[in-house]
Amino acid sequence: MATETYAVDAEDVVKLFGKQRALDGVTLRVRRGEVYGLLGPNGAGKTTLIRSLVGLVAPEAGTVSVLGHRMPQLDVLAHVGYMTQQAALYPDLSAEENVHFFGAIYGRVDGVRDALELVDLWDRRKSVVASLSGGMRTRCSLACALVHKPDLLLLDEPTVGVDPQLRVQLWDRFRKMAAEGTTIVVSSHVMDEAERCDRLGLIRFGKLLAEGSVAEIKAKAGVDRLEEAFLKLSEVSPA
Amino acid sequence: MNARRVEAITQRLLHQFRRDRRTLALLFGAPLVILGLLGYLLRGGGDVPKMGAVNLDSGQLGSLVASTLEGSKTVSASSMSQADAETRLRSGDIAGYVLLPADFTAQVQQHRVVAPEVHLEGSQPGLSQSILQSVSQSFVSLASQAGGVQFTPRVSFLYGGPSFDTLDYFGAAFIGLVVFFLVFVITAVAFLRERGQGTLERLMASPLRRAEIVLGYMLGFTVLALVQSAEVLAFSLLVLHVHNVGNVALIFLLEALMAIAAVNLGIFLSMFARTEFQAVQFIPLVIVPQVLLAGIIFPISTEPGPLQWLSHVLPLTYAVEGLRNIMIKGADLTWSTLQLDVGVVLGFCVLVILAGAATLRRRIA
Numbered sequence: 001m002a003t004e005t006y007a008v009d010a011e012d013v014v015k016l017f018g019k020q021r022a023l024d025g026v027t028l029r030v031r032r033g034e035v036y037g038l039l040g041p042n043g044a045g046k047t048t049l050i051r052s053l054v055g056l057v058a059p060e061a062g063t064v065s066v067l068g069h070r071m072p073q074l075d076v077l078a079h080v081g082y083m084t085q086q087a088a089l090y091p092d093l094s095a096e097e098n099v100h101f102f103g104a105i106y107g108r109v110d111g112v113r114d115a116l117e118l119v120d121l122w123d124r125r126k127s128v129v130a131s132l133s134g135g136m137r138t139r140c141s142l143a144c145a146l147v148h149k150p151d152l153l154l155l156d157e158p159t160v161g162v163d164p165q166l167r168v169q170l171w172d173r174f175r176k177m178a179a180e181g182t183t184i185v186v187s188s189h190v191m192d193e194a195e196r197c198d199r200l201g202l203i204r205f206g207k208l209l210a211e212g213s214v215a216e217i218k219a220k221a222g223v224d225r226l227e228e229a230f231l232k233l234s235e236v237s238p239a
Numbered sequence: 240m241n242a243r244r245v246e247a248i249t250q251r252l253l254h255q256f257r258r259d260r261r262t263l264a265l266l267f268g269a270p271l272v273i274l275g276l277l278g279y280l281l282r283g284g285g286d287v288p289k290m291g292a293v294n295l296d297s298g299q300l301g302s303l304v305a306s307t308l309e310g311s312k313t314v315s316a317s318s319m320s321q322a323d324a325e326t327r328l329r330s331g332d333i334a335g336y337v338l339l340p341a342d343f344t345a346q347v348q349q350h351r352v353v354a355p356e357v358h359l360e361g362s363q364p365g366l367s368q369s370i371l372q373s374v375s376q377s378f379v380s381l382a383s384q385a386g387g388v389q390f391t392p393r394v395s396f397l398y399g400g401p402s403f404d405t406l407d408y409f410g411a412a413f414i415g416l417v418v419f420f421l422v423f424v425i426t427a428v429a430f431l432r433e434r435g436q437g438t439l440e441r442l443m444a445s446p447l448r449r450a451e452i453v454l455g456y457m458l459g460f461t462v463l464a465l466v467q468s469a470e471v472l473a474f475s476l477l478v479l480h481v482h483n484v485g486n487v488a489l490i491f492l493l494e495a496l497m498a499i500a501a502v503n504l505g506i507f508l509s510m511f512a513r514t515e516f517q518a519v520q521f522i523p524l525v526i527v528p529q530v531l532l533a534g535i536i537f538p539i540s541t542e543p544g545p546l547q548w549l550s551h552v553l554p555l556t557y558a559v560e561g562l563r564n565i566m567i568k569g570a571d572l573t574w575s576t577l578q579l580d581v582g583v584v585l586g587f588c589v590l591v592i593l594a595g596a597a598t599l600r601r602r603i604a
């Protein structure tokens with residue numbers, strides 16, 4: 001499996017919700033050990049794209065391969081971590097019980113402590129999720145996504161509501177995980193996070209409008225602030 | 240109190256209902272279904288209990304009583320031999336028979352007493368009551384012909400006995416019903432919550448197989464359901480002293496099967512609801528008709544024909560009948576009726592397990 005160049009290889013993926021083209025021919029290739037950022041306005045198709053990678057969305061057209069396996073494929077999901085946009089947790093269980101449960105699903109309960117420490121929830125591990133603050137719930141949800149030390153980590157807006165200090169800390173950990181070989185696909189609206197990605201994809205109206213490293217994107221738009229580049233490149237009207 | 244704010248809430252609720260066609264349909268459809276069913280059950284001109292009249296009398300008074308009974312509208316009586324009556328009573332074909340002895344006419348004329356033997360099947364107090372009433376009415380007309388007579392029937396029961404009351408009859412059925420009902424509701428709501436809070440999506444993105452999800456749920460809730468079944472059973476037998484001549488382990492087995500069926504029915508039906516609110520709506524749709532038609536309150540043999548047919552399709556009917564066979568008649572697994580009951584409930588379990596697993600789609604969009 002490790003011989004595959006691409007951790008994610010999606011080609012011409014089309015997904016319709018009724019008449020709505022949530023994905024309109026997206027081709028996405030993410031190399032192993034890369035941190036890939038998906039940027040785009042609300043309703044652009046980021047979540048739909050990520051869900052199609054784990055087989056939660058059945059595309060009308062196109063193919064998706066993950067870690068060298070054509071999706072949908074159940075066993076490859078053992079090596080994928082998926083953090084949903086809304087914190088998906090059992091509110092009546094404690095933080096630790098939640099992480100432990102997802103660890104057990106993947107047969108990796110040994111990662112519980114690491115995961116909780118990573119998101120700085122070890123001290124609050126006995127707290128019932130319903131009693132945690134919003135940002136803490138997001139962190140707990142993140143811990144659940146990486147408890148099994150996946151090769152591919154899909155994060156849908158992982159740092160919404162997380163305080164700046166911890167956000168910086170988390171990104172340091174993401175970079176460290178990437179250096180150890182984990183591939184990370186992360187959606188975000190936050191530009192300073194985007195700056196820390198190896199490559200960025202700009203998505204809008206279900207299309208990948210531009211792709212490249214931060215420097216490439218800035219050069220393409222002819223501006224030197226990522227925010228401006230982002231606005232400029234997404235001015236393209238829908239086809 | 241601000242009227243506009245109150246109005247805002249009222250308006251919002253009505254708007255929400257307008258979007259929720261299913262709830263509207265239920266709100267206005269279910270009462271008609273339930274009341275219609277009840278009306279049909281009670282007024283639909285269903286069958287009356289069947290009984291036999293065994294006339295051994297050499298005089299003419301015996302045949303007078305027998306023909307009065309045969310003309311009765313509250314029972315459907317027919318003449319038969321004693322041996323015939325006895326076999327038909329045991330097979331459940333008739334709910335009872337009256338035996339008019341050889342010296343019946345002589346007794347009436349010499350002693351002015353009638354003491355006919357009334358043999359009752361006994362497991363359904365309602366039917367026994369109808370038969371006793373019809374028999375005593377037939378003697379009223381006798382009394383008007385032969386002058387005052389004293390009527391003292393000698394009643395014997397095949398099952399149960401004179402102290403066998405309504406609770407004994409309902410108790411057996413309710414033991415199963417309570418478990419089935421509660422387990423169904425709890426499972427359906429828990430499963431929908433899993434969907435609503437997004438954790439189901441997370442599980443779907445994991446290597447879990449759907450059979451594993453269904454099985455995990457089934458085992459978790461079955462543990463709860465079994466404890467509940469044991470509690471209900473113990474309470475019924477030890478505190479309420481519900482009549483039981485059967486094997487407690489068998490009762491528990493049937494209850495456990497019902498609990499497993501309820502868990503899977505809950506999982507299966509929760510696929511067709513989007514919210515917990517909608518799941519609760521399955522109660523009047525799924526549970527109430529079964530309660531009315533499974534023979535829990537109204538004996539199936541006295542239902543109007545089309546409803547009897549429906550009753551024989553509902554799995555709860557067999558569960559209830561099985562529990563009554565065990566507790567009232569002392570049936571064990573060598574009885575073919577109990578084999579059928581357990582078989583149907585088992586089959587239903589398998590069916591809903593498969594249905595649950597099949598509808599839990601891997602892809603949820």
Ligand SMILES: Nc1ncnc2c1ncn2[C@@H]1O[C@H](COP(=O)(O)OP(=O)(O)OP(=O)(O)O)[C@@H](O)[C@H]1O
Nearest residue numbers: 017020022040041042043044045046047048049604
């Ligand atoms: N389950 C669904 N049913 C119908 N339409 C959907 C569904 N999921 C997404 N869509 C539609 O697909 C489009 C893309 O949605 P998606 O959730 O992928 O956007 P997004 O980029 O993640 O937005 P956000 O930044 O708000 O999270 C939207 O127009 C949305 O309305």
Ligand SMILES: [Mg+2]
Nearest residue numbers: 046047085156
């Ligand atoms: Mg999204």
